[in-house]
Amino acid sequence: MPQPKKGPRLASSPAHERLMLANMATSLYAHGRITTTLPKAKRLRPLAERLITFAKRGDQPSRRRVMRVIRDKSVVHKLFTEIAEQMEQREGGYTRITRIAPRKGDNAPQAVIELVTEPLSAKKATVREAEAAAKQAAKADDSEMAEATEAAITEGLAKDATDQAVDANESGQDVAGADEAAVDLQKESRKDEAAEAEAEEDADVAEDAAKSDEK
Numbered sequence: 001m002p003q004p005k006k007g008p009r010l011a012s013s014p015a016h017e018r019l020m021l022a023n024m025a026t027s028l029y030a031h032g033r034i035t036t037t038l039p040k041a042k043r044l045r046p047l048a049e050r051l052i053t054f055a056k057r058g059d060q061p062s063r064r065r066v067m068r069v070i071r072d073k074s075v076v077h078k079l080f081t082e083i084a085e086q087m088e089q090r091e092g093g094y095t096r097i098t099r100i101a102p103r104k105g106d107n108a109p110q111a112v113i114e115l116v117t118e119p120l121s122a123k124k125a126t127v128r129e130a131e132a133a134a135k136q137a138a139k140a141d142d143s144e145m146a147e148a149t150e151a152a153i154t155e156g157l158a159k160d161a162t163d164q165a166v167d168a169n170e171s172g173q174d175v176a177g178a179d180e181a182a183v184d185l186q187k188e189s190r191k192d193e194a195a196e197a198e199a200e201e202d203a204d205v206a207e208d209a210a211k212s213d214e215k
Helices: 014-031 038-057 060-067 073-086 122-214
Strands: 033-037 095-100 110-115
Touching (some): 014 073, 038 060, 060 073
Antiparallel strands (some): 033 110, 095 110
16 A cells, blocks of 8 residues: 555545545635544645635636545535635735644544635735736836837837938939049040141141141
């Protein structure tokens, strides 16, 4: 038989122990408190609080998960509607264990395990609300920061595109001016070449005329 890892087994077998804890959890949810031995109360506490955590989720898979342990549908309904609503503001510590006088006969240590149904104190509720508000504000700040960053990036890209367009326009104007200047230079060069050729031709004609006069 497998050996228990969390202390002595509370019943004759693991299956018997699971059924016993399930019955104790059912009684706890139905009546709000039960009296049992201290080892059983300590073993019941994590199971009972885990089932309350499932009940606070409120979805169908969580209900099916709880139904595997708690077979009484009326108790499951109470757990999901009343108890889960009472524990809405709590993030743990749904049960309380209080030691009482030992049991008569075998002197076994006894305890009362009960649901913590009283509301949170005003100070704790204020702290919880402040923490929730801080988380929401942090999320809002992150969202605003992301939007501002995206806007800055978009604005920067737009400015870069504008600068590039201006540079392109300016460089285009320079190229056009250079082209015009080059065309003008070519025209002036051609005029000079034509004038030089005309002058050489005139000089040749004058030389031929001088030779004719000498003859």
